Amino acid sequence: MGSASFAARVALVVSAVSLISPAVAEESITDKLGGWFGFGKSSTPPADGSNPAGPPAEVDCPTVAVRQGAATLSITEPGAEAGPMTTRYQVSIGQMARDCAALGGMMTMKVGVEGRVLLGPAGSPGQVDIPLRMAVVQEGPNPKTVLSKFYKLAVSIPPGQTAVPFMHVEQDLSFPMPRGGDLDAYIVYVGFDPMSLSTKPERKPRPKKK
Secondary structure (H helix, E strand, C coil): CHHHHHHHHHHHHHHHHCCCCCHHHHHHHHHCCCCHCCCCCCCCCCCCCCCCCCCCCCCCCCCEEECCCEEEEEECCCCCCCCCCHEEEEEEEEEEEEEEEEEEEEEEEEEEEEEEEEEEECCCEEEEEEEEEEEEEECCCCCCEEEEEEEEEEECCCCCCHHHHEEECCCEEEEEEECCCCCHHEEEEEEHHHHHHHHCCCCCCCCCCC
């Protein structure tokens, strides 16, 4: 596989990602994979009024967006300088969808992400670990991270294939319902987080022997 053809394929994937608006992406992936979600985009209380603590007739659902600079991920050979010929895998986020329900002062979101893994010149069939993060952020003069979750997705590329899709659905992205109209400032950011994949948890120092 030549570097020129691989670069062209990567450019095509990146341009396709950049052309997808959040609204169009959500509608498209929901149409294709409608079975993902068990409740609608806005939830309503029972008609008999038996659930006074339930959500209102219309529930605003925070927007889902790809964090700037985190839509694509290039995985290179360990210790090699990043470049077209040292790329093992090129990963990209394609489409997203979200669903919301409010109950008991809590907002619960289901967020789905669909993407693609492209085999690079230095890659080979096998398992690829994809570092994905979802973060609920309250935007404003001083942005505040409300909730953040990291996922290590294992994607397998079978022999004879150069590209495979991947999909992840977070079933329970829950946070306290903000007051007033603050929910309008909430955004769910999705993106690749390779630093978290390589970060090892700190070991607690052993207690000194007396």
